[in-house]
Amino acid sequence: MTVVHHEASPELRLGRLGGLFHDTWVVALRNTRRMLRIPEIFMFGLLQPIMFVVLFTYVFGGSMKIGNTTDPNVYKNFLMAGIFAQTVTFATAGAGAGIAEDMHKGLVDRFRSLPMARGAVLTGRTVADLVQTALTLVVLAGVALIVGWRPGSMNPTDIGRILGGFGLLLLLGYAFTWIGALIGLSVRTPEAATSGGLIWLFPVTFISNAFVDSSQMTPWLRHIAEWNPFSATVQAARKLFGDPGLSQSHAWPMQHPVWASLIYSVLIIVVFRTFAVRKYRSAEG
Amino acid sequence: MEAAIRAEGLVKTFGDVRALDGVDLEVPPGTVLGLLGPNGAGKTTTVRCLTTLLRPDSGTAHVAGEDVLRHPDRVRRLMGLSGQFAAVDEYLTGRENLVMVGRLYQMPRRAARARADELLEWFNLADAGDRITKNYSGGMRRRLDLAAALVVRPPVMFMDEPTTGLDPRNRLALWDVIKSLVEEGTTLLLTTQYLEEADHLADDIAVVDHGRVIARGTADKLKAQVGGERVEVVVRDPARLDDARAALVRHAQGEPVVNERMRRITVPVSGGAGLLAEAIRDLDAIGAELDDIGLRRPTLDDVFLSLTGHAAEQGNGEGATTEGGDEDADAAKDKKKDRKDRVSQR
Ligand SMILES: Nc1ncnc2c1ncn2[C@@H]1O[C@H](COP(=O)(O)OP(=O)(O)OP(=O)(O)O)[C@@H](O)[C@H]1O
Ligand SMILES: [Mg+2]
Numbered sequence: 366m367t368v369v370h371h372e373a374s375p376e377l378r379l380g381r382l383g384g385l386f387h388d389t390w391v392v393a394l395r396n397t398r399r400m401l402r403i404p405e406i407f408m409f410g411l412l413q414p415i416m417f418v419v420l421f422t423y424v425f426g427g428s429m430k431i432g433n434t435t436d437p438n439v440y441k442n443f444l445m446a447g448i449f450a451q452t453v454t455f456a457t458a459g460a461g462a463g464i465a466e467d468m469h470k471g472l473v474d475r476f477r478s479l480p481m482a483r484g485a486v487l488t489g490r491t492v493a494d495l496v497q498t499a500l501t502l503v504v505l506a507g508v509a510l511i512v513g514w515r516p517g518s519m520n521p522t523d524i525g526r527i528l529g530g531f532g533l534l535l536l537l538g539y540a541f542t543w544i545g546a547l548i549g550l551s552v553r554t555p556e557a558a559t560s561g562g563l564i565w566l567f568p569v570t571f572i573s574n575a576f577v578d579s580s581q582m583t584p585w586l587r588h589i590a591e592w593n594p595f596s597a598t599v600q601a602a603r604k605l606f607g608d609p610g611l612s613q614s615h616a617w618p619m620q621h622p623v624w625a626s627l628i629y630s631v632l633i634i635v636v637f638r639t640f641a642v643r644k645y646r647s648a649e650g
Numbered sequence: 651m652e653a654a655i656r657a658e659g660l661v662k663t664f665g666d667v668r669a670l671d672g673v674d675l676e677v678p679p680g681t682v683l684g685l686l687g688p689n690g691a692g693k694t695t696t697v698r699c700l701t702t703l704l705r706p707d708s709g710t711a712h713v714a715g716e717d718v719l720r721h722p723d724r725v726r727r728l729m730g731l732s733g734q735f736a737a738v739d740e741y742l743t744g745r746e747n748l749v750m751v752g753r754l755y756q757m758p759r760r761a762a763r764a765r766a767d768e769l770l771e772w773f774n775l776a777d778a779g780d781r782i783t784k785n786y787s788g789g790m791r792r793r794l795d796l797a798a799a800l801v802v803r804p805p806v807m808f809m810d811e812p813t814t815g816l817d818p819r820n821r822l823a824l825w826d827v828i829k830s831l832v833e834e835g836t837t838l839l840l841t842t843q844y845l846e847e848a849d850h851l852a853d854d855i856a857v858v859d860h861g862r863v864i865a866r867g868t869a870d871k872l873k874a875q876v877g878g879e880r881v882e883v884v885v886r887d888p889a890r891l892d893d894a895r896a897a898l899v900r901h902a903q904g905e906p907v908v909n910e911r912m913r914r915i916t917v918p919v920s921g922g923a924g925l926l927a928e929a930i931r932d933l934d935a936i937g938a939e940l941d942d943i944g945l946r947r948p949t950l951d952d953v954f955l956s957l958t959g960h961a962a963e964q965g966n967g968e969g970a971t972t973e974g975g976d977e978d979a980d981a982a983k984d985k986k987k988d989r990k991d992r993v994s995q996r
Contacts, residue, residue: 377727378756391753399741402782475737475798478701479754480726647705 377480385482392476392489393496396463400497410459411501414452415508421448421576422512431578431610438513443610445514446530446602447575450595452505453538454570456498457545458562463490464549465558473645484642491542498538502531522607530605533626537598540630543637550644574612575599591616594629601626652715654679654806654837660699660709662861669695670706671861677839677854679805682832684852685841688954692861693841694734697810700839701731714806714837727755730799734810734841736791737798740784744775744794747783751798762801769797774823788815796824800831807831809840813847825851845869845953857957865957873948875956878903880918881929884942888913897932901925913941 379387400407421444426437464487467473476486506514516522549558572590573579579590590596591614600622603611611619618625655677662670670692677683685693698704700711702722711718714728738747745766752762770779773793783791792815799807812828813821828851832838842848848855849869857865857872865872873879881901885894888910895906895915904918919925926945933940 384756387756388754391750395739395742395746395750398746399739402741470740471733471735471737472739474703474733475731475751475795476754477703478726478729478731478733479751480723480756481754 381482385485385488388482388485389488389492392486393492394489396490396493397496399463400493406459407497407500410455410497411504413455414448414501414505417448417451418445418505418508418512425576429577430581438518439609441513442515442518442608443578443603444576445509446599446606446608447573448509449502449505449531449534449602450537450599451566451570451575452501453498453534454541454566454595455563456494456538457541457548457566458559459497460490460494460542460545461549461552461558461562462555463494464546465552466555468550469555483646484638487543487546487638487641487645491539491546494542494545495535495539498542499535502534506531517607519609520604520607522605526605526607529623530602533598533601533605533623533630536630537595537626540633540637543634543641546641547637547644550641569593569595573599574610578610579612580614587614588616591619594618594625594633597622597625597629652679653677653712654681654714655683655700655839656712657696657700658710660696660706660711662695662699662704662706669861670699670709672709673858673861673863675839675856675863677837679837680832680835681853682828682838682840682851684848684855685839685858686843686845686848686855686953687841687858688843691858693858694810695861696858697731697733697808697839697841701729701808702726703731727802728804729806729808730802730804731807732796732799732809732812734814736788736795738783738786738791738794741782743780743782744770744786744790745779747794748797748801751801755802757802765801769800772827773797774820789817789820792816793820793824796827805836807836807838809838811841811843813842845872845949846947849873857953859954859957865953872953875953878918878920879922879945879947880916881926882942882944882946883915883917883929883933883940885913885915886939886941890936890938891915893936894933894938897936897938898929900932901929916946919945 377384422437422441426440427435429435429440429443431439431443464473467476467486473486516527545558545562548561552558552561572586573593573596574590575595579587579596582590591612596612597618600612600619602608604622613619618629653676655675657673657675660670660673661668673692673696675683675696685696687693695704699706700713700718702718702725705719713725716724716728718725738744739750742750748766748769749759749762752765753759757765766779767776770776773796775790775793775797778786778790783794786794792812796809796812799809809828813824816824828838828840840851845855852869855867855869855872856863865875881898883894883898885891891908891910891913895908898906898915898917901919901921902917903920906915906917908915917929923945926943930943933943
C-alpha cells in the first residue's frame with residue numbers, strides 16, 4: 366500500500382481567524398466528548414451546588430437577616446443568585462485539572478507539534494467547560510424552582526432580564542475558567558490543579574454578598590465584599606431576576622452591577638487569556 | 651542538495667544541566683539518521699528542539715528548508731512527530747484520535763476519516779479502532795501515536811525511540827513501515843538506544859553523549875571503530891582453556907581475551923557465520939567440550955566504551971571491579987559482562 370505521497374504543504378487552507386475558530390471547535394468537540402465519557406465528573410459537579418441549595422435554604426434559612434427580615438422565604442430568593450454564581454466559578458477547577466492532565470499526559474506536546482492556531486487548545490477547553498457550566502445551571506435552576514425560588518418575588522422582571530442574568534453568570538464562569546487555565550499550566554500535576562483551582566474560590570465567594578447581606582459585615586470586610594468582582598455578578602443577577610436583598614451600598618459596582626459585572630468579566634478574560642496563552646506557548650514541560 | 655534537517659550548535663540548559671552542548675546534525679533528504687545514545691544523552695531534547703517544542707538557548711535549526719525558530723508554524727506543517735511517550739487522548743477511540751489530528755491539520759472531515767482508516771489498517775489497529783485508548787496496551791498506544799505522526803504524509807519525520815515497548819512482531823512491522831516511508835522519500839530522524847536497530851534502519855548514525863555528537867558515520871564505520879565482531883566461547887573444563895585458546899588463535903584478528911573465572915574466551919574476528927563453523931570444527935578436533943559458543947556483535951556499550959572510555963549507562967570505574975554474575979541468563983547481564991571484559995582488557 367502506498368501510504369505516503371508527500372501532500373503536506375507549508376500553507377493551510379484556512380486563514381488566521383478561520384483557523385482559530387476551526388481549531389477551537391475541534392478541541393472543544395474533543396473535550397465535550399471526553400466529558401460525556403466521564404459523566405461522573407459532571408454528576409459530582411452538579412451534586413455539590415444542589416447540596417448547597419438544600420442546606421442553605423433549610424439550615425440557614427430562618428436565621429439569616431436580609432435587610433430587616435429573617436423570613437426564610439426572603440432568604441431563599443436572596444440565596445439563589447449567590448449559589449448560581451458560586452457554581453459557575455467552580456468550573457475553574459475543571460478547566461485547570463483538564464489542562465494540567467493534557468500537559469501531564471503529553472497531549473499538549475502533540476498539539477504543540479501541530480500547525481494549530483495559538484490559543485486554540487486553551488480556548489477549546491474553556492468553551493467546552495462553558496457548555497458544561499450551562500448544563501449545570503439549567504439543572505440547578507430547576508432545583509431552585511422546586512425548593513421555592515420565584516424570580517420577581519421582590520421587583521418585577523421578565524424572561525429577557527432573567528436570561529440576561531444567566532448570561533452574566535455564564536460570562537463570569539467563562540472568565541474564571543481562564544484563571545483555571547493559567548493555574549493548570551502552572552502546576553505540575555492534575556491533582557494540584559484541582560485543589561489549587563478550588564481553595565482560593567472559598568474566600569472569593571464567601572467574602573461577598575452571595576450568602577449574606579454584606580452591609581452587616583465589619584467595614585473593611587464589607588469594602589472587600591462590595592468591590593469583589595464576584596459580588597458584582599451576584600448583585601447583577603439578583604437585580605435582573607427581581608430577587609430581594611440588593612445591596613444598597615454606594616460602592617460603584619453595587620450601584621451599577623450589570624456594567625460592573627460585564628467589565629470585570631471581560632477584564633479577567635483579557636488578562637488571564639493573555640497570560641495563559643503566553644504560558645502555553647512557552648511551556649517547556 | 652539542501653539538507654532536510656540541519657542543526658547547528660544547539661545548546662539547551664535546564665538549570666545546572668547542560669542537556670545540549672552544541673549539537674550539529676545534517677540529514678540529507680530521503681535518508682535516515684539514527685541518533686544513538688544512552689539515557690540522558692540529550693536525544694529527546696534534540697528532537698524537541700527540532701520539532702518546535704523547545705526553544706534552544708542558542709544555535710539554529712532548519713527542517714524541510716524552514717527555519718525552526720523563525721517559522722515554527724511552517725515547520726509544523728511539514729513534519730510529523732512521535733515523541734518518546736505516546737501522546738494520545740485516553741478517552742477518545744483510536745479512530746477519533748487520528749481524525750482529530752487530521753482535522754487539526756485542516757483536512758476536510760471526509761479526508762481525515764479516510765486517512766484514519768488507512769492508518770489504522772496499516773498499523774494493525776483496525777479491530778481496536780473504535781475502542782477508547784485508555785484500554786489499549788502500551789504497544790498499541792505507541793503504534794497509534796506513530797500513526798498520528800503520519801496523518802499528513804509529512805516529508806520529514808521524527809521518531810523518539812519508536813520501538814521501545816513493542817513486541818518483536820510489532821517491532822519488525824514497524825521496521826517495515828519505516829522502510830517503506832523511506833522508500834517513498836521521507837526523511838527520518840529516529841532515536842534509539844540499540845546499535846542493532848540503528849544499524850538496521852539508519853543510513854547514518856550520530857552517537858550522542860552529554861549533549862554532544864561524539865561520533866558520526868555508517869554503522870559499519872562505527873563498528874569498525876569498536877573492533878567488529880568476535881567469537882565467544884565458554885569451555886566446560888577450565889583445564890582446557892589454554893588448548894582452546896590455541897585452537898582459536900588462528901582465526902583471531904587481535905589478541906584473544908581469556909576470562910578464567912567465567913571459563914570464557916573472546917576472540918576478535920571478521921568473517922561472520924562461516925568462521926563460527928570453522929571455529930566449532932577446530933574445537934571439536936581437539937576434543938574441547940563447550941557450554942556455549944556464539945558470534946557477538948558490538949553493542950551500544952562497546953561503542954560507548956570505545957568512543958568515550960566510559961560505559962553507556964552510568965559512571966566510569968564501575969566496570970573494573972570484580973565479576974558479579976555467574977549465569978549467562980539474560981542479555982542485559984551479557985552486555986554488562988562484555989563491558990567488564992573490555993575494561994579489564996585495557
Ligand atoms: N524539562 C527538563 N527539565 C530539566 N532537565 C531536563 C528536562 N528535560 C531534559 N532534562 C535533562 O537533560 C538531559 C538530557 O535529557 P534527554 O531527555 O534529552 O535525554 P535522552 O537522551 O532522551 O534520554 P533517554 O534515553 O532516557 O530518553 C538529562 O540530564 C535530563 O535530566
Ligand atoms: Mg529520550
